[in-house]
Amino acid sequence: MAGIAREVLPANSKRALNKFLTEYDWDEQQFNHERLEELQKHGETRWSKDGYIILDDTITEKAGDEVPGVGHFYDHAEGDTVWGQDLIYAFYADDKTAYPLTFRLYEQHDDEDDDHDTKYDLAREIVTELEEEVGVPADTYLFDSWFAHDSGLPDHIESYDKDWIGPLRSNRQVTYAAEEIRVDALAERIDTTERDIEDDSYHIWTKKLPVSQLGDVKLVVAEKETDEDEENPVKYLATNKIDAPTEHVIRSYGMRWRIETFFEDSKQDLGLGDCEMQTDEGASRHWHLLMAAYSLVRLDPESSALGTVRSKASSLRANLEHSLKEAVYNLLSWVRDNDDRGVDDLMEEIDHLFVHSTADANVQS
Known part of the structure; x- marks a missing residue:
């Protein structure tokens, strides 16, 4: 979120970031639909009829009492009840790519309140959005x-x-x-x-x-x-x-594992559980920007500066760690096989491995 904010805000401060999430005039629902439209312009992230839409929920632990939808939820990953939020996600996956589509925040209510949305209601609402508004072709x-x-x-x-x-x-x-x-x-x-x-x-x-x-x-x-x-x-x-x-x-059904790696990446590296925004709009914007960050990392991974991707089913962290090791291995192999070359040649090889690859990826993006 801070990285995105640095590109669009006139000032760098926590207050500016907070205003960006709570006071700036932008429609996060429209932003999400435009994110999905952009992904369809690239062959490596374009969805297809043969893809899958995965529905699942995840619990994120929270410290505050005033964050939206906070309550006691049973977290299967922890094997215990935790204080946190419950987000229901829809996720697209096929053999070449995977990324989030949309989400809903589930809020607990008293059993006597018959008017509140259940998880089932929210899941059906997500399906309606994907079919009638977004038009995901996955069968x-x-x-x-x-x-x-x-x-x-x-x-x-x-x-x-x-x-x-x-x-x-x-x-x-x-x-x-x-x-x-x-x-x-x-x-x-x-x-x-x-x-x-x-x-x-x-x-x-x-x-x-x-x-x-x-x-x-x-x-x-x-x-x-x-x-x-x-x-x-x-x-x-x-x-x-x-x-x-x-x-x-x-x-x-084995494709369902893709959403688990998304939850892992989002919690460990993209700040899914770190936001303690106390307004519905601020929290929603944070989650939408997180999906955008995940999508940008997923976009065109084969031409990234870190080399090849190990597996679409692996977490982004595992993929990047593997690719970095691969790049270092290739560099050391070059040094071993070219012991008669000078420092300038070595720097040129490093430039080829990283700088040029990054430029090519930016041009294609």
């Missing part, structure tokens, strides 16, 4: 078991002729052999088949079955083979893509 939504349970979200997604994939909780009821049983009870009645999907081995069973609150879905029971000291949980994946190959369902 498939991914979400966790929380959003697949009594949310109305799958029906809302289907109303836009889109597909969805999500896991079921182990206690969800399915109808099998004319009997309604828990989905985890299927393990005693089915025979799985071993299959290799990319670099992993799975024991898989799949069938079209009625599931409570979802109707007829394609149910995939998948148990991934792991080392003896690792947990080996069984996944119960459901999707309205009845005819989709089982490998496609499992591989597609």
